[in-house]
Amino acid sequence: MSDIQGFLRNDGRKGIRNTLVVAYLVECAHFVASEIVQQFRNTPHEGEVQLIGFPGCYPNEYAAQMMEKLCTHPNVGAVMFVSLGCESFDKVRAANAVNASGRPVRTLVIQRTGGTRSTIRAGADWVRQTLAQIAAVPRVKMGVDELIIGTVCGGSDGTSGISGNPAAGKAFDLLVAEGAACIFEETGELIGCEEIMAERAVTPELGNLLRESVQKAERYYATLGYGSFAAGNAAGGLSTIEEKSLGAYVKSGDSPISGLIKPGDIPPGAGLYLMDVVPDGDVRFGFPNISDNAEIVEMIASGAHMTLFVTGRGSVVGSAISPVIKICANPDTYRNLSEDMDVNAGDIIEGVRSIAEVGQEIRDLVVAVAAGQQTKSEELGHREFILTYKSFEPIGPACLPGAA
Amino acid sequence: MSGKSSFGPFLLLSDKDNVLVARANSPEGLEVALESGPVQLGRDIPMAHKIARHDIAPGDVILKYGMPIGIATEAIDAGAHVHVHNIRSAYTPTHMLQDADGRSAGVSL
Incomplete structure (x- = not known):
């Protein structure tokens, strides 16, 4: 309840x-x-x-x-x-x-x-x-099973994949089990994870589509000449895009993958969904998501009531429309930026708390924020927003096998 | 996972891995007891950076989380820093600035 x-x-x-x-x-x-x-x-x-x-x-x-x-x-x-x-x-x-x-x-x-x-x-x-x-506007009782939650990582470092992202993944497992719809994204940061991810799809056809979405991202970024990888990622100990990807991938948790959506598609029911954020067709209009808020906005367009944002280097952003919960993976960054961080997943690095404990804290915070508690970025007045040019083809029926 | 998962301040994330991850900033000269014997860190290793679990040959696949994260571009000794200077992506090149070593340009131990 x-x-x-x-x-x-x-x-x-x-x-x-x-x-x-x-x-x-x-x-x-x-x-x-x-x-x-x-x-x-x-x-x-x-x-x-x-x-x-x-x-x-x-x-x-x-x-x-x-x-x-x-x-x-x-x-x-x-x-x-x-x-x-x-x-x-x-x-x-x-x-x-x-x-x-x-x-x-x-x-x-x-x-x-x-x-x-x-x-x-x-x-x-x-x-x-x-x-x-x-x-x-009328107020009515709302269950966890009516929530749509997104997750994004930004300013990743080598701690993100060990503490913040696994804890967000644990929270996703708890929320999916309670009937929420959870969205993860950044196909450009799943390069190297396509095979293990495809195995989690609820149908083989969906598995193929998940694999193809990452292959599309790989082609797109290869044309642009840069991976989805910022200089700060390297300073934080990440050596390659596939290392960053594997760390990012774990924020999806362990639930089966129920569907593939594109920005603006609303998840049809409970479960875990991958959002394909890389444009279709020839490379046009530049980079798929020029900064973290572009991804957050796309998940909001797909109905996300709030977003879990995992950072290692230390992001301070929030968002217009839907609150952002910031989960800090790196204990040093947490101490430095605690006024901006909602959750200290750095405790996992320092052996103070387990992934399961931090995952439960995130899940509980999601419910509290849904009930009206302000996140740190909301209190501070962060309301970032960015929308730029892109082009997509609509998804086909095999992308959402559970939707009747 | 069987066997040891922790070597001083360094974590082994998967039994298959040939790298260990620093869970704390680790100073040059620190002795770390690896499976092949003790080594001294040849440089400061910042939190979340990697060292070689054992000797790695050029062209070897680097494994972290039990999964490939790149390819060694040179021989890497057990206990040495494993990063952008001695491994490369199998996909797209890594964009970096001078602070990629984790200690220059405002990054410090």
Whole structure:
């Protein structure tokens, strides 16, 4: 049993937060949108009004779908779009999607609202009224089996694969056993793990698709000339992409793999899912995920209520829309950055606690955060967000064998 | 796993492995009792970096977690640092800066 009181949305999905997002639809509208959000700093609504957006002026189907999924995420209560006016983003389609979901939505076009100051004023007025409106969203009991949880690692070092990632994997095993849907990703950081991972698929066809998704990542990164590997990974003791991958892989735990999804696909039920984050087709638009928050945003688009973020070198990020729980794998980093870390998995390195004990702590924290407890990054005000250009083909039926 | 899994501050993660992982920063000169006999660390080994469990020949596959993590590019003596200077990826080259040894550029023991 849990004490989670979810926010009930019209489509029946339940959220653990009730945020109002202000989304700019091109970089030219970024400043105005961020100023609307800034009006709520140092008010009781600080943290509830959050900035997201897409910078490009050229159309992109992936970005359009991601924006719709994000704006109809169960943690979101209302949406304000801020458009310059001449960009290619289809603001009418986006607003219709939010409207159809039963959420309050408003689109401000700067070119038709009188400019910067007028748009900020009009935006802040609407946000103020709408916050009062979404405060009345019904609260209902929500079980662990209604949660979708993502996991990501960033700033990995040689401790990540020994402490933080195995502990996150243990938490995933506990959550999957309780009926939650758990998502792991970074196919570019599963290079070298494709065979052992394919064996865990619930069907042989899915196993082949898991293997192919990693092979696609390998080709993609080979074209780019860099693996998914930052200089700091080497300083932290990781020598190769496959060493980093094996450490990252263990955060998936030991559950069978129930499906392969792409950004924006909602897991159809309980179980463990791999998210394929590498674009389909020829290499276009650059690196698949230019920084950790791009991966976090993709899992949120697939419905993640929160994300487990394992770090060794020490990341400080949070996210818009869904809280981030930061698990520090390295005991020295934990001591140095404890104000940013939710869980000290470095205890495992120092022999103070076992992987099972830290895994249980993470699972318990997931439930507490779902019930309203603020994570460190939420308290600090971190609300990072990034969305850029990509392209994907839709998944086929063999990707989700359990979905009737 | 059978046999020893810990050699002073170094961990053996899988019986199949030919590397050990430092669970603490380990200073140059520290004596470590390996299966083949005692060795002295030839340099500081930062936490989470690796040393050779036994002598490794050029072209040998490096095993950690019981899985391949790269290929030795030169002979590596038992107890020596195993890292970007003497192993390579079987997939894509490793991007690194001068601090890859784990002790320069703001990284210290």
